[in-house]
Amino acid sequence: MTLDVFKMKVCGNCINWRPLQSYSSLGKCVACNKMTGRYDNGGCGNYARKNLSYFDFMWCMTCGTMVHKSDYDLHIGHELVPEPYIDPDLHEETYAVD
Numbered sequence: 001m002t003l004d005v006f007k008m009k010v011c012g013n014c015i016n017w018r019p020l021q022s023y024s025s026l027g028k029c030v031a032c033n034k035m036t037g038r039y040d041n042g043g044c045g046n047y048a049r050k051n052l053s054y055f056d057f058m059w060c061m062t063c064g065t066m067v068h069k070s071d072y073d074l075h076i077g078h079e080l081v082p083e084p085y086i087d088p089d090l091h092e093e094t095y096a097v098d
């Protein structure tokens, strides 16, 4: 059921990585405060494997919707990612992501 990429040590599998809302194969490592690609090697020293139970909500890229943890079962095999990172270019520079 699981694709190999889900087992790989890549940024897209790290809890510190947030996909860009506007371009989901790029994202931001919130631990390094750095833009990285989804399939970049997660060797930055802050890699922590994504764990569904870590998040109360996740974004399902397959369905294009937010999913509460009680509904994760309905999205097995889908691409669940942490809540997308809001591209700061769309906002003022003072916009802060916590």
Ligand SMILES: [Zn+2]
Pocket (backbone or CB within 6 Å): 016, 029, 030, 031, 032, 033, 044, 045, 046, 047
């Ligand atoms: Zn990092």
Ligand SMILES: [Zn+2]
Pocket (backbone or CB within 6 Å): 060, 061, 062, 063, 064, 074, 075, 078, 079
């Ligand atoms: Zn889904």
